[in-house]
Amino acid sequence: MTDLTSLTIAEAREGLASKSFTSLELTDAHLAAIEAARSLNAFVLETPDQARAMARAVDAKIAKGEGGPLAGIPLGIKDLFATRDVRTTACSKILGNFVPPYESTVTSQLWRDGAVMLGKLNNDEFAMGSSNETSCFGPVVNPWRREGSNTTLVPGGSSGGSASAVAALLCMGATATDTGGSIRQPAAFTATVGVKPTYGRCSRWGIVAFASSLDQAGPIARTVRDSAILMRSMAGHDPKDTTSVDIGVPDYEAAIGKSVKGMKIGIPKEYRLDGMPAEIEKLWSEGAAWLKAAGAELVEVSLPHTKYALPAYYIVAPAEASSNLARYDGVRYGLRVPARSIGELYENTRAEGFGDEVRRRVMIGTYVLSAGYYDAYYLRAQKVRTLIKKDFEDCFAKGISAILTPATPSAAFGVGEKGGADPVEMYLNDIFTVTVNMAGLPGIAVPAGKDAQGLPLGLQLIGRPFDEETLFSLGEVVEQAAGRFTPPRWW
Amino acid sequence: MSVDAATVRRIAHLARIAVTEAEVPHLQGELNTMLAFVEQLSEVNIDGVEPMTSVTPMEMKKRQDVVNDGEIPDDIVRNAPETQNHFFLVPKVVE
Numbered sequence: 259m260t261d262l263t264s265l266t267i268a269e270a271r272e273g274l275a276s277k278s279f280t281s282l283e284l285t286d287a288h289l290a291a292i293e294a295a296r297s298l299n300a301f302v303l304e305t306p307d308q309a310r311a312m313a314r315a316v317d318a319k320i321a322k323g324e325g326g327p328l329a330g331i332p333l334g335i336k337d338l339f340a341t342r343d344v345r346t347t348a349c350s351k352i353l354g355n356f357v358p359p360y361e362s363t364v365t366s367q368l369w370r371d372g373a374v375m376l377g378k379l380n381n382d383e384f385a386m387g388s389s390n391e392t393s394c395f396g397p398v399v400n401p402w403r404r405e406g407s408n409t410t411l412v413p414g415g416s417s418g419g420s421a422s423a424v425a426a427l428l429c430m431g432a433t434a435t436d437t438g439g440s441i442r443q444p445a446a447f448t449a450t451v452g453v454k455p456t457y458g459r460c461s462r463w464g465i466v467a468f469a470s471s472l473d474q475a476g477p478i479a480r481t482v483r484d485s486a487i488l489m490r491s492m493a494g495h496d497p498k499d500t501t502s503v504d505i506g507v508p509d510y511e512a513a514i515g516k517s518v519k520g521m522k523i524g525i526p527k528e529y530r531l532d533g534m535p536a537e538i539e540k541l542w543s544e545g546a547a548w549l550k551a552a553g554a555e556l557v558e559v560s561l562p563h564t565k566y567a568l569p570a571y572y573i574v575a576p577a578e579a580s581s582n583l584a585r586y587d588g589v590r591y592g593l594r595v596p597a598r599s600i601g602e603l604y605e606n607t608r609a610e611g612f613g614d615e616v617r618r619r620v621m622i623g624t625y626v627l628s629a630g631y632y633d634a635y636y637l638r639a640q641k642v643r644t645l646i647k648k649d650f651e652d653c654f655a656k657g658i659s660a661i662l663t664p665a666t667p668s669a670a671f672g673v674g675e676k677g678g679a680d681p682v683e684m685y686l687n688d689i690f691t692v693t694v695n696m697a698g699l700p701g702i703a704v705p706a707g708k709d710a711q712g713l714p715l716g717l718q719l720i721g722r723p724f725d726e727e728t729l730f731s732l733g734e735v736v737e738q739a740a741g742r743f744t745p746p747r748w749w
Numbered sequence: 750m751s752v753d754a755a756t757v758r759r760i761a762h763l764a765r766i767a768v769t770e771a772e773v774p775h776l777q778g779e780l781n782t783m784l785a786f787v788e789q790l791s792e793v794n795i796d797g798v799e800p801m802t803s804v805t806p807m808e809m810k811k812r813q814d815v816v817n818d819g820e821i822p823d824d825i826v827r828n829a830p831e832t833q834n835h836f837f838l839v840p841k842v843v844e
Contacts, residue, residue, distance in 0.1 A: 359824035457804040497810075501804070503805055503807065566789065569787040572786065580764060588830065589830075589837050590837055599840055602840075605762075605765050605766060608764070608765055621757075621760050622783050622784075624764040625756075625760045625780065635787070638793075638795060639787075641793075641798040641799070643800075645795075647801060681782060698804035
């Protein structure tokens with residue numbers, strides 16, 4: 259029998275249905291893989307007992323012909339999703355040993371559909387980071403290495419644990435969240451597929467909040483089809499999230515293999531940056547050629563406010579974060595540093611509990627919202643955001659079905675290599691992805707090739723609001739042309 | 750715009766994060782780097798542009814103003830660092 263961990267979700271679904279193996283066998287194979295890959299630091303909490311119990315229960319259901327769309331599929335869950343009776347920390351010291359008495363809507367829908375939870379995955383603290391180096395559990399290691407090198411590389415972030423675990427065959431798919439690129443950038447760094455759905459497509463209820471107008475949950479998987487399978491279970495209206503949109507969830511998988519003939523694909527000239535590595539430029543042209551060969555029409559488009567998306571993001575996101583993170587006060591849950599007065603208790607707890615990056619963002623957010631600076635910074639950024647969104651609307655109004663861009667400005671880099679002296683150096687990782695969050699659009703990152711050092715690179719497709727299906731159809735074309743990439747096992 | 754040391758201390762207090770004197774110069778440098786980065790927004794013409802306040806064009810949904818949850822005090826306090834009889838404990842606030 260082939261190694262069960264190398265199957266795709268679609269293949270495992272068939273194997274389970276035809277009784278070639280059980281969910282318990284599939285789950286055990288993944289639990290063993292996780293144990294053997296602890297050096298990657300992808301999981302911050304393994305839940306083997308719960309995984310086996312869930313697998314046994316779902317095996318009984320499959321036997322009775324009652325398995326759901328994800329029956330028996332073992333998944334990893336980003337530690338930003340609240341899981342009932344299972345420690346949830348957002349990888350921050352300030353949440354300490356928080357054990358939620360409730361389950362996030364997205365994960366509850368996965369369990370409803372029969373998925374099995376293997377454990378909780380590492381991420382940047384409160385999802386603030388692009389390298390998974392800000393986690394209080396330490397950095398995640400990318401299973402990919404440069405050819406002929408032992409240098410430890412980051413998997414990207416903030417969903418670094420999700421991307422690393424999926425790439426290293428530790429789970430069949432994973433939940434992730436994306437506020438400025440946190441699904442798509444790590445997917446590109448690890449040759450996995452990452453989907454950031456339209457804002458409002460997946461419920462944010464029960465997900466630790468970072469920036470509420472930008473946060474969106476989505477899947478990371480090994481194929482476009484697998485990501486479509488996961489999306490169908492994760493998406494859907496939830497009365498508990500007022501920004502969740504009340505429209506039906508399509509069968510995303512049906513979009514796989516659908517013809518893209520005649521679709522107009524925009525190539526935004528503003529994404530061609532000065533000093534962009536030649537291999538990124540080449541990858542982008544190759545992607546365009548694949549779509550053209552599949553019958554799509556390529557059109558140069560202009561998104562004039564692109565360069566302002568990242569600076570506007572670094573006002574809006576920290577502002578919302580400073581407000582959301584005000585709840586961590588050492589009183590109701592999490593860490594508490596004792597003090598003589600309530601004021602000191604707040605200040606000492608937050609000083610001790612927040613890491614450097616989180617503290618930096620809470621402070622800048624506090625500043626841009628403070629009296630006298632609100633108009634100059636926050637209000638201006640919100641107006642620029644309107645312009646960024648309008649750029650896309652104008653483009654789609656001209657009949658453009660989707661926009662093709664590189665996913666990241668570079669391949670994965672080394673641990674400790676970026677952002678040490680200048681935080682903005684790290685922020686530039688999200689230059690191609692952050693526009694999508696600012697406009698609330700869906701985006702997908704698909705592996706498309708490798709750089710000269712053998713590291714994976716990804717392409718991004720940006721879609722119209724609530725038209726994830728077109729992204730799955732186009733993503734499949736890229737995947738068919740580029741092939742799939744698996745890291746050689748060294749861990 | 751840039752911030753001075755006194756402003757850094759004021760922001761830290763507003764954010765309720767204790768900052769030592771030794772940390773102030775470093776934080777000041779970081780905050781000023783970020784402010785310099787976002788400064789480029791001042792070149793955008795925003796005359797007559799409405800601020801984006803809702804990502805999806807839809808009316809805010811409202812629920813009925815009724816009690817639909819509750820009677821779960823054990824769940825509410827179960828993660829609290831210090832409690833007594835279903836109350837959160839804090840240092841003395843009123844003398």
